[in-house]
Amino acid sequence: MFALADLAVPLIAAPMAGGPSTPELVVSVAEAGGLGFLAAGYKTPEAVAEQIRAVRERTPAPFGVNLFVPQENSFDAEAVARYRERLRETARRYGIEPPAVRDRDDDRFGEKVDLLVEQRVPVVSLTFGLPPRRAVDRLRAAGSAVIATVTDLTEARLAEAAGVDALCVQGPDGGGHRATFHVEDEPGTTPLHTLLDEIAGRSPLPVIAAGGIGDGAAIAAALAHGAAAVQLGTLLLRSPESGAKAAHKDALVDPRFTETVVTRAFSGRPARGLANRFIAAHDADAPAAYPQLHHLTSPVRAAAAEQGVPDDMALWAGSGYRDATVEPAAEILRRLWGEAVAAGARRG
Structure with a gap:
């Protein structure tokens, strides 16, 4: 089963629903030694299957798929x-x-879980709620490492009890949706480093840092606060592999x-x-x-x-949106990791 420690470079391309996450972006990130994600949200299972096929045709590297947990509000x-x-x-x-x-x-959640089990996708992350235990068990039995996205310590403890393999800790400065477990919840404003200290210091699970990370120094700092890897989203939006609309890229x-x-x-x-x-x-x-x-x-x-x-x-867009560049995604990751190492980055 995949583990974050297996990555040559501890950088992850965030799943960005609505178009930005593409097979090309996943492949480019893999070329740099990172982990790329497809975003299954808002897509049909058939479209997700096609993107999985497109990734596997281009690279043997591990990759992930993100699912939205059904909203029961x-x-x-x-x-x-x-x-x-x-x-x-x-x-x-x-x-x-x-x-x-x-x-x-429900975004056809059940059908998408069936698809990912069948496809034996290396990594599956879940967002917008507590991952259902049955889905976690089925995915892990198929060989998938399962990641839960959390925004505070309470959510982290619930996700840990659900049997996931890792936690993606999302801070308040990240772009796009906050992954609170309940729609009506007002997202917290606790800084990412404080969240990492609270969660990584209390959980036996490896932790991914996400939200508003704009340069190599920020990557190094997140790793110093207990993260096993760092997730990037906004910084990749203007890359040629990103499927973001031209008007979105230009607005940044x-x-x-x-x-x-x-x-x-x-x-x-x-x-x-x-x-x-x-x-x-x-x-x-x-x-x-x-x-x-x-x-x-x-x-x-x-x-x-x-x-x-x-x-x-x-x-x-996250708070570091002005740092997004038009470099290929692989070059962005290599540059950022070089900056992080120069800033003293050490893997846990």
Whole structure:
């Protein structure tokens, strides 16, 4: 079974749902000795299978696939209906109407677990909730190392009890969604290094540090605080292998976008992205309702991306977004690891 200690370079490409994570990105990261991830969220099982095949055709290196744990939350139906009405003005800019509200969507989790068991994927990570014990057991029996994404010590202890092999500890500065176990939870603001001290110091499991890491010195610091590996997301968004939309890549260096904020406006879950017009218009009204808001805003986001309008896109980005470069992903990892070693990085 795969172990983080097996990596030539303790750097991981974060799974980024919605397009950025591609087979090409996974392969490029593997070339540098790191671990790449495919993002199964929002994809059909058939699309995930195709991406797994594409990776295996290009490299024998281990890789991972990330799954979204099904959301069992109740939500305020009236608040979601009001949000849908407020969204109409933005949607009409693109000649569309917000879709009907979906009561539930498990992202075909069971089918995807079946697929990953069948495919014997080397690493599987889970996000957005406590990994179901039966799924963990099945994946491990198939030879997969299982990683749970956590945001605090309580979640870490629950994940450990569920039988996972490692923990991905997500700090508050990372881009995209916070991986809180419950939709309604407000994400904590405890700095990543403090979280690492709390969790790595109390858990027997290896820990991955994630969230807002922008350079080699930050990598070295995360390893010094007990991490066995470091996960990078935003830093890879502008690489040629990234599947992020052109408008998203360009926004990361556009002087008009000056800060990141945490918002529920796009999906109903807290997520960090570049502050833009959509967030300014809708953040205050967004209820804690995932995946309901995700599906409501998806057509607007897709239309905006097609027309190259970043002000209505979910421009997910961590606090170190200005450090993202257009180098190939393998070169980014080699450069960052060289910087980390120069800063005194030592593997635990």
